[in-house]
Amino acid sequence: MLDKSKLTTGELVRHACREGRLTGQTAGLAKGYTQANLLIVPQDYAFEFLLYAQRNPKPCPVLEVVEAGQVRPRLFAPEADLRTDFPRYRVWRNGELVGEPTDILDVWREDFVSFLIGCSFTFEAAMMDAGLPVRHIELDRNVPMYRTNRPCEPAGRFSGPMVVSMRPLSPLAAIQATTITSRFPGVHGAPVHIGDPAAIGIRDINRPDYGEQVEIRAGEVPVFWACGVTPQAALLAAKPPIAMTHAPGCMFVTDRKDAELTIG
Amino acid sequence: MLDKSKLTTGELVRHACREGRLTGQTAGLAKGYTQANLLIVPQDYAFEFLLYAQRNPKPCPVLEVVEAGQVRPRLFAPEADLRTDFPRYRVWRNGELVGEPTDILDVWREDFVSFLIGCSFTFEAAMMDAGLPVRHIELDRNVPMYRTNRPCEPAGRFSGPMVVSMRPLSPLAAIQATTITSRFPGVHGAPVHIGDPAAIGIRDINRPDYGEQVEIRAGEVPVFWACGVTPQAALLAAKPPIAMTHAPGCMFVTDRKDAELTIG
Numbered sequence: 001m002l003d004k005s006k007l008t009t010g011e012l013v014r015h016a017c018r019e020g021r022l023t024g025q026t027a028g029l030a031k032g033y034t035q036a037n038l039l040i041v042p043q044d045y046a047f048e049f050l051l052y053a054q055r056n057p058k059p060c061p062v063l064e065v066v067e068a069g070q071v072r073p074r075l076f077a078p079e080a081d082l083r084t085d086f087p088r089y090r091v092w093r094n095g096e097l098v099g100e101p102t103d104i105l106d107v108w109r110e111d112f113v114s115f116l117i118g119c120s121f122t123f124e125a126a127m128m129d130a131g132l133p134v135r136h137i138e139l140d141r142n143v144p145m146y147r148t149n150r151p152c153e154p155a156g157r158f159s160g161p162m163v164v165s166m167r168p169l170s171p172l173a174a175i176q177a178t179t180i181t182s183r184f185p186g187v188h189g190a191p192v193h194i195g196d197p198a199a200i201g202i203r204d205i206n207r208p209d210y211g212e213q214v215e216i217r218a219g220e221v222p223v224f225w226a227c228g229v230t231p232q233a234a235l236l237a238a239k240p241p242i243a244m245t246h247a248p249g250c251m252f253v254t255d256r257k258d259a260e261l262t263i264g
Numbered sequence: 265m266l267d268k269s270k271l272t273t274g275e276l277v278r279h280a281c282r283e284g285r286l287t288g289q290t291a292g293l294a295k296g297y298t299q300a301n302l303l304i305v306p307q308d309y310a311f312e313f314l315l316y317a318q319r320n321p322k323p324c325p326v327l328e329v330v331e332a333g334q335v336r337p338r339l340f341a342p343e344a345d346l347r348t349d350f351p352r353y354r355v356w357r358n359g360e361l362v363g364e365p366t367d368i369l370d371v372w373r374e375d376f377v378s379f380l381i382g383c384s385f386t387f388e389a390a391m392m393d394a395g396l397p398v399r400h401i402e403l404d405r406n407v408p409m410y411r412t413n414r415p416c417e418p419a420g421r422f423s424g425p426m427v428v429s430m431r432p433l434s435p436l437a438a439i440q441a442t443t444i445t446s447r448f449p450g451v452h453g454a455p456v457h458i459g460d461p462a463a464i465g466i467r468d469i470n471r472p473d474y475g476e477q478v479e480i481r482a483g484e485v486p487v488f489w490a491c492g493v494t495p496q497a498a499l500l501a502a503k504p505p506i507a508m509t510h511a512p513g514c515m516f517v518t519d520r521k522d523a524e525l526t527i528g
Contacts, residue, residue, distance in 0.1 A: 047311040051329055054314065055339075065315055067420075075319075075417070153339070156331075185449060 004029060010077060013253040014085040022087045023102050025249035027121065034187075034258050035251035036063050036076065037117040037228045038086060039235055040104075040244040043068045046113035048156030052234065053115070055153035059162050059230030061118035061186050063254075069110050076254040082114050088247035095239035100247055107242070117228050118187035119251060120165060122258040126180050132173050135214045142249070143167070144208035145227050149201025150192075152230060157238040163209070164192060164200070164224040168216040174223045181225065186261045193224040200224065268293060274341060277517040278349040286351045287366050289513035291385065298451075298522050299515035300327050300340065301381040301492045302350060303499055304368075304508040307332045310377035312420030316498065317379070319417035323426050323494030325382035325450050327518075333374050340518040346378050352511035359503035364511055371506070381492050382451035383515055384429060386522040390444050396437050399478045406513070407431070408472035409491050413465025414456075416494060421502040427473070428456060428464070428488040432480040438487045445489065450525045457488040464488065 002021050007013045010033040016022035026035055041049055046068070053060040064073045071082050084103045091099040091107055101107075120143065124134050136143045143165045150162045169177055174194055182190035197205045205222060206213050210229055216222055235243055246252065266285050271277045274297040280286035290299055305313055310332070317324040328337045335346050348367045355363040355371055365371075384407065388398050400407045407429045414426045433441055438458055446454035461469045469486060470477050474493055480486055499507055510516065 047314065050311065050314050050318065051331070054318070054326055054329060062318055065318060067315070 009033060010253040010255045011079070014077070014080050017087050017102075018081070018084045020102060024087055026087060026251045026253055027249060030253045032125070032257050032259070034063070034076070034254045034256045034261060035119050035121045036254055037119050037232075038082070038089075038244070038246040038252055039115045039117060039231060040082075040112050041115075041235070041240055042109070042242065043111040043113055045157070045238070045240050048158055049115065049231075049235070052152070052155035052158035053231065055155055056162075056230070057185065058189055058192060058226035059152065059228065061188060062115055063118050063186060064116045066114040066116070068113050071108075073114075073116055073254070076116060076256050077252075078255075080252075082252070083108050086246050086252050087250040089250075090245045090247050092236060092240075092243045092245070094241060095236040104244055107244070116252060116254075117231065118261070119228060120188060120225065121251070122187040122261055123181045123184045123225075125258055126184065127177055130176060130180055132169065132177055132180075135168050136212065139214060141214060142211035144213055145210035145229055146197070146202045146224075147209045152234065158231075158234045160230070160234045160237050162192070163227045163229040163233060165211070165227040166205070166208070166222045166224050168214065168220040169223050170220055174221055177223060183262045188226050188228070191223050192226050195221050197222060273297060274517040274519045275343070278341070278344050281351050281366075282345070282348045284366060288351055290351060290515045290517055291513060294517045296389070296521050296523070298327070298340070298518045298520045298525060299383050299385045300518055301383050301496075302346070302353075302508070302510040302516055303379040303381060303495060304346075304376050305379075305499070305504055306373070306506065307375040307377055309421070309502070309504050312422055313379065313499070316416070316419035316422035317495065319419055320426075320494070321449065322453055322456060322490035323416065323492065325452060326379055327382050327450060328380045330378040330380070332377050335372075337378075337380055337518070340380060340520050341516070342519075344516075346516070347372050350510050350516050351514040354509045354511050356500060356504075356507045356509070358505060359500040368508055371508070380516060380518075381495065382525070383492060384452060384489065385515070386451040386525055387445045387448045387489075389522055390448065391441055394440060394444055396433065396441055396444075399432050400476065403478060405478060406475035408477055409474035409493055410461070410466045410488075411473045416498065422495075422498045424494070424498045424501050426456070427491045427493040427497060429475070429491040430469070430472070430486045430488050432478065432484040433487050434484055438485055441487060447526045452490050452492070455487050456490050459485050461486060
């Protein structure tokens with residue numbers, strides 16, 4: 001049986017993935033190492049997707065682009081292979097899920113371009129290091145996520161509403177969380193909204209569109225951050241003939257440290 | 265004769281350009297409005313250039329990309345026309361300067377993609393607002409710029425060393441300038457080096473590679489920021505069959521305010 005407590009670096013996590021020993025979620029593994037979301041598209045979609053990301057950096061913060069014909073992210077994990085080093089993938093054809101394999105060697109094509117996208121794990125770690133509560137982690141749940149009425153800036157075939165994640169905080173903690181996360185523009189940055197859910201088109205805060213509901217206690221306000229589900233939803237709505245993503249919670253663990261992602 | 269003091273908004277500056285009344289430098293015009301550099305390449309180079317920018321955000325902070333077939337920057341100046349609204353352009357063929365027209369209507373092609381790049385004017389304004397000295401502005405000179413020994417991350421046909429601009433400051437002012445400019449990642453962000461010029465491959469601080477020399481007084485240290493000449497040098501080294509840039513100092517004045525470019 002896999003002893004997850006021994007997976008203390010990005011390299012060890014990736015080896016466990018490559019050898020088929022780790023096929024599930026990566027939350028809590030290799031503390032301090034940056035984890036990343038994945039989106040893979042055919043070259044024909046790559047410029048438009050990179051442009052969509054440039055126009056929507058809060059929901060879609062690109063950490064690294066791996067060009068067609070390449071499988072190693074030179075900047076974030078130069079020894080890794082993007083086709084094998086996630087615990088689990090999702091393969092989509094025309095926007096429909098067709099498989100959840102543990103590697104994508106058999107579907108790989110030379111014209112695929114891979115995007116590693118920053119993930120909220122990084123700023124949640126910074127919040128917890130500062131003593132701020134992160135409710136869904138305390139409850140061992142997935143973060144609640146909501147579609148909003150705020151459209152992203154479209155680019156080519158990519159468009160759609162911003163999806164946000166929500167963390168309940170006291171007003172003082174919300175202020176502290178704002179200053180802390182503003183220093184991490186590569187992983188969604190500062191919140192996009194604080195308070196009234198209806199102001200951004202959320203009808204029922206207790207019924208998230210993705211993830212799981214968490215309690216907002218007396219004296220707390222909901223704080224909303226742009227969420228990496230946004231580009232994934234835009235990708236699937238564009239219905240490319242083929243695309244790949246990480247399976248939910250099954251991230252890529254890099255060789256870089258969260259602390260390196262601060263501004264400066 | 266043009267009364268520059270009346271050009272108080274981006275729109276007024278752009279109208280003066282379009283009507284041929286303004287054909288020179290834009291420094292000091294429309295105070296508070298963000299000015300931008302320009303790079304135009306054929307579509308065939310656009311993905312690689314956007315990727316180069318994504319990998320090198322400090323020297324190449326992209327404010328907006330205007331796609332092939334379009335001439336209006338929807339986000340920064342939706343009424344503008346990029347072909348006429350700069351005071352003066354440079355046209356390059358195979359990396360060689362072939363003209364400095366005041367519009368590019370006659371060379372325009374439907375496959376051109378335009379990049380508006382953040383400019384140091386924005387963070388210099390923020391420094392001066394905070395009471396920090398900006399020596400080359402006091403002396404009415406161009407900022408001194410230097411090629412360094414630090415390579416940029418290449419992307420396709422784009423590569424080359426980082427070019428930096430230098431401003432001399434007291435150690436305390438250098439610290440204040442660092443915190444101020446770190447809040448403007450869209451316009452080069454925090455410095456890339458402070459102190460010893462030789463540490464980044466600069467042999468003689470009194471002989472800049474571009475711009476004009478300025479005095480470093482007793483008790484001051486040179487402070488170096490990534491500079492927008494970097495992507496222009498990379499562009500010309502790639503020798504595309506045709507490319508266009510703004511003429512030096514002849515920027516695009518947008519409808520957006522510098523204050524909007526802070527993180528958050």
